[in-house]
Amino acid sequence: MADNVTFDAPQAPGAVFFIFGATGDLARRKLFPAIYSLYREGKLTEDFAVIGVARRPRTPSEFHEDVMESIREFSRYPVADEEEWARFVDHFEYKSLDINNIDGFRELREQTEAIERKFGIAGGRLFYLALAPELFGGVSFNLKAGGMLDGPGWNRLVIEKPFGYNLESARELNEQINQVFKEEEIYRIDHYLGKEMVQNIEVIRFANAFFEPLWNKQHIANIQITLGETVGVEERGGYYDHSGALRDMAQNHMLQLLTMIAMEPPSRLLAEDIRDEKVKVLRSLRPFSSSDEVRKNVVRGQYTQGLFKGKTLPAYRQEDKVNPESTTETYFAARVFVDNFRWAGVPFYIRTGKRLPVKTTEVVVEFKRMPTNVYLGQKHNLEPNLLVIRVNPMEGIYVKINAKKPGSESEIQPLAMDFCQSCMVGINSPEAYERLLHDAVRGDSTYFTRWDEVSSAWSFVDKIAEAWQESAGDLASYPAGTWGPVEADQLLAQDGFHWWPVNGQEEDNVVWRVNS
Numbered sequence: 001m002a003d004n005v006t007f008d009a010p011q012a013p014g015a016v017f018f019i020f021g022a023t024g025d026l027a028r029r030k031l032f033p034a035i036y037s038l039y040r041e042g043k044l045t046e047d048f049a050v051i052g053v054a055r056r057p058r059t060p061s062e063f064h065e066d067v068m069e070s071i072r073e074f075s076r077y078p079v080a081d082e083e084e085w086a087r088f089v090d091h092f093e094y095k096s097l098d099i100n101n102i103d104g105f106r107e108l109r110e111q112t113e114a115i116e117r118k119f120g121i122a123g124g125r126l127f128y129l130a131l132a133p134e135l136f137g138g139v140s141f142n143l144k145a146g147g148m149l150d151g152p153g154w155n156r157l158v159i160e161k162p163f164g165y166n167l168e169s170a171r172e173l174n175e176q177i178n179q180v181f182k183e184e185e186i187y188r189i190d191h192y193l194g195k196e197m198v199q200n201i202e203v204i205r206f207a208n209a210f211f212e213p214l215w216n217k218q219h220i221a222n223i224q225i226t227l228g229e230t231v232g233v234e235e236r237g238g239y240y241d242h243s244g245a246l247r248d249m250a251q252n253h254m255l256q257l258l259t260m261i262a263m264e265p266p267s268r269l270l271a272e273d274i275r276d277e278k279v280k281v282l283r284s285l286r287p288f289s290s291s292d293e294v295r296k297n298v299v300r301g302q303y304t305q306g307l308f309k310g311k312t313l314p315a316y317r318q319e320d321k322v323n324p325e326s327t328t329e330t331y332f333a334a335r336v337f338v339d340n341f342r343w344a345g346v347p348f349y350i351r352t353g354k355r356l357p358v359k360t361t362e363v364v365v366e367f368k369r370m371p372t373n374v375y376l377g378q379k380h381n382l383e384p385n386l387l388v389i390r391v392n393p394m395e396g397i398y399v400k401i402n403a404k405k406p407g408s409e410s411e412i413q414p415l416a417m418d419f420c421q422s423c424m425v426g427i428n429s430p431e432a433y434e435r436l437l438h439d440a441v442r443g444d445s446t447y448f449t450r451w452d453e454v455s456s457a458w459s460f461v462d463k464i465a466e467a468w469q470e471s472a473g474d475l476a477s478y479p480a481g482t483w484g485p486v487e488a489d490q491l492l493a494q495d496g497f498h499w500w501p502v503n504g505q506e507e508d509n510v511v512w513r514v515n516s
């Protein structure tokens, strides 16, 4: 079993965490376990409290039981001994409250003041909205009206995705919460930004002399970003059928990953400097100017019934809470361009899908081929060099180079230098939510999305969604358990490229591994 790795960050200042949606899936699977990890690692000391809020009634002991179950099932750390557990869970309280009930917020205020006194908490209040987005505006308003923002310290609002359905609705939502919270108090979660290897992209790029000089159109042929999932829509069919892959994954996680790969080096590693550079990338994305452009550069697909590892997987239209005639895409791929000096003409191929054969998030940087191949005469077709950043679930970096086959006269073979962080050094990285909660409570917004990033991403995505509305007929299909529609392969083939195998599925001819 891998050792747990802690991230290097100071203790958080004392705070009350309000989890709105405390009886929901996100709280159970991610938020309670993240708070527990922070506590176990000493990043939260005794001056913190958690108040779970939702409509369902819960006695204190029922709520403590919920928290215990969530941690047993999902935490990186096993539940500690009884004494430590009792100390931890004593920090948790529950308030049954409908967010439309203003009186309930007044009661919450009294409960909050009492718990702040109990634990000597003077830092601030962190309001985490693990709720459906249509409730965000109402909660913000009632937090203010109910006096919840008049505490002794700072107030911060952490909002889950999706942030709107398109630019217009995102704007409305933003205006609503801006009536109560200032931009610097708003922490929009994109949990991909909390992933260890996504944060590592910055370091790989800006701390290595041999990457940065090559990181441009002179040397890079194309970049491929894959966010593949094996799962279908699970129990979230109702939400997903309204959203689809474009809004669920591409507008946020995928474009955020792209910004980390494509941004210019910031002059300082401060939140605003990094976010300034990221938003420049989003503004440089070449917009699709017509439906025809969308058709040429974008593929959407939906999974049909498939056979995978001997198991029959249902079609998307057979999933629970999905319209049996749904035209929602479960797969999205596109060729996009970042129109600036660094990236002019370099295609970024991005794809995401449900029910693909492998769960993986990976970035492949394909370098241009050597200007001439002096080995051609000896029947060697040199492979392009690749840099692969494995984000999830495997974490690591893989570089593919060409080298002489040992012992041969001049035979060349591709060589994989594979640093597998998750398997070789016994690392069990912190969960994205641990890091992001900790950052939010410390007031570090680097890995949260700023409004101008969100709105620029929507501007880009809206053009695609609008074109799709005009032509429902171009929805491709793929059997569940396969790599998506063939049209996505053609997207690259037109440019003389192909998708590289992902997640350690070695190409047959790569014979070595050099592990660190």
Ligand SMILES: NC(=O)C1=CN([C@@H]2O[C@H](COP(=O)(O)OP(=O)(O)OC[C@H]3O[C@@H](n4cnc5c(N)ncnc54)[C@H](OP(=O)(O)O)[C@@H]3O)[C@@H](O)[C@H]2O)C=CC1
Pocket (backbone or CB within 6 Å): 020, 021, 022, 023, 024, 025, 026, 027, 053, 054, 055, 056, 097, 098, 099, 100, 129, 130, 131, 132, 133, 135, 160, 161, 162
């Ligand atoms: N689950 C996940 O993995 C992910 C979720 N998200 C986002 O996080 C948010 C929450 O998702 P998830 O936890 O899955 O949703 P769930 O449907 O599981 O939970 C929703 C929560 O909201 C509470 N709630 C609903 N209406 C009210 C109300 N009027 N007043 C007070 N509480 C209310 C519910 O409790 P009760 O019924 O007791 O009131 C429940 O605790 C969504 O925005 C989602 O898109 C984002 C990424 C991943």
Ligand SMILES: O=C1O[C@H](COP(=O)(O)O)[C@@H](O)[C@H](O)[C@H]1O
Pocket (backbone or CB within 6 Å): 229, 248, 249, 361, 392
């Ligand atoms: O935000 C979301 O992300 C998950 C995938 O997250 P990961 O960390 O497991 O890669 C996705 O399943 C879900 O549909 C989407 O809403």
